[in-house]
Amino acid sequence: MSKTETPQKNPRSFVIISAFMLSLLICATSSKKLDRGVKMIYGTKLLDTDIEIFIAALSKTxxxxxxxxxxxxxxxxNSGIIVKxxxxxxxxxxxxxxxxTQWYSRESNEFSINF
Structure with a gap:
């Protein structure tokens, strides 16, 4: 590869890394809350923080x-993929x-994922 060529990005590896980041985040936040109880709705993990919502959006979970x-x-x-x-x-x-696509208020709605 010459100096002027840019390396090709593999979108599949991006998705794998994003899913891995999301699973690490879920494990980290769950282990912190185990003594207080994991926040869940009907067997799904609530997304409480901006970083949890960001990673769910990034990984298209x-x-x-x-x-x-x-x-x-x-x-x-509703259910779907976070766009913004x-x-x-x-x-x-x-x-x-x-x-x-539809906007949902974070004050009056909760967001969760399967894990």
Missing amino acids: PVYVWSLDPLGVYYQV YTPDAVRIHNEQDPQI
Whole structure:
């Protein structure tokens, strides 16, 4: 390879590394919370921090969106891939119809992943 050529990036290795980073993050956050209990909804791990949401977005991990009904019971609103997030909201590509994207408030919704 000459000095002017740029190395080819392998998108598959990026996905593998991203999934590995997400699994490390889940293990690290879970082990820190074991004595206090892992925060979960119906067997899925809640994404509490910006870094957890960032890694889920980076690795394109499917995310569940949950909301509370008037009786205080969680129900699944949507599922899909995180496209963008801010401190106030998360934008999700719908899992059934990827052309549909919707913003969800981080204050009134919870986000989780299978692990």
